[in-house]
Amino acid sequence: MHPVSHQHPITYTHDATACEECDLLVPATALAVGETSSCPRCGHTLSAHLPQQERRPIAYGFAALIMFVLSNAFTFMSFSAKGVGQEMTFLQCITTLVDQGYLFLGAVLSLTLIGLPLVYIGSIMLVLWRLDKDLHSNALRSLGRLLCRIKPWLMVDVFLIGVLISLVKLMGMADIKMGLSFWAFVGYTVLLIKMISSLDRMWLWQRLFGPTEARELDPEASALEYGLVGCHICGALNDGDAHSCSRCGDRLHQRKPGGLNRTWALLITSVILYIPANLYPIMDTVFLGDDSPSTIMGGVVLLWAMGSYPIAAVIFFASVVVPLVKILALLWLCYMVQRGRVGSPLGKLKLYRMTEFVGRWSMIDVFVVAILAGLIRLDNLMTIYPGPAAVAFAGVVLITMVAAMSFDSRLIWDLQQGERERE
8 A cells, every 4th residue: 555645534445356457365455535555466556545536526527528518619720821721620630531431530539539538527427426316226337337448448638649749740831720629628638637537446336336245365365366356347356156246247257258369369450450550651641733642650750851859759659669569568478478487477567557558649640640631621732631551550559459458467477376386
């Protein structure tokens, strides 16, 4: 446990649980406001007692919804060159892709920037508003599970960085102005992040359905050794032969179904898509009738030649290095686990955490293409179109995210336990 403050009375005790990353049993721990509980073996944060968890997320949610409406009510960005101008709304980033036949990219942007964030905000507000009122338990469980599952797919912060990169790309060729909707979108992004960080998952489930059954546990044993399984959604400990969680109703598995085979299949698919994503143009620029396709590396080289070294470095790192390193890291982890070589389990776990954290940021280049295609439509002067690599690259990012989620890091610690037993 890592205390932050000892000045407040203890008001929350999180249930005994199993660490979702290393499967270590962690007994119930009393927390004061501002304290967090972490796994003593791998350091994974288990629970936190955040201040005013019943009210702050609702306030942030209402404010975020207002900012979202404003971000669609005015001009998002405007572009003018040689006396010709074009304005773009936020929704035009999506509608332009759909109009040009890129339905997959339009669907990805619609879900990650609008659909899933609004569902997340609405679900949290509804659940917290009904904490002390009657709401069917199955509805509460469904909403709670939904919150946990869609959280990794919220990408408004990644899109905002994509907007800033687009701004730098265009500054040298035209006059760019940020409209009122852009500043509203900045507020929407900040408020959504604040909302997510102001609510603890384990506290919410305990507040909804009460604490789980107290158990006598060996704090140095794993849940698998005790014949128990920890729920990845609500953290509750369940008997190993249970098919669904006694608290949240989610399906239970001692280890993630499909084992390494699912992760291998997803990684091989991402490797196949990574090739066309880098060989084909990700963007086509038509200027005065001259078509100039650009690959990902071509865009990096152009930015570097323009003197935009930080932006070129960000694009190169996020769009070239991160996807490749993530694929190689997951392939190496799968290989080591399959061969039964554990080495340093904590080092491997840190590598896995890194792949999970950085994966979503590779969507920056896809968002940049969507922004430029929606903004620069000057007919006979200049028009930008998404290239075929944009679809392949979006597929690489999404599939590697799913691959990281399908990899069960507890297998690393299972190998270490097996080595100890053989000794």
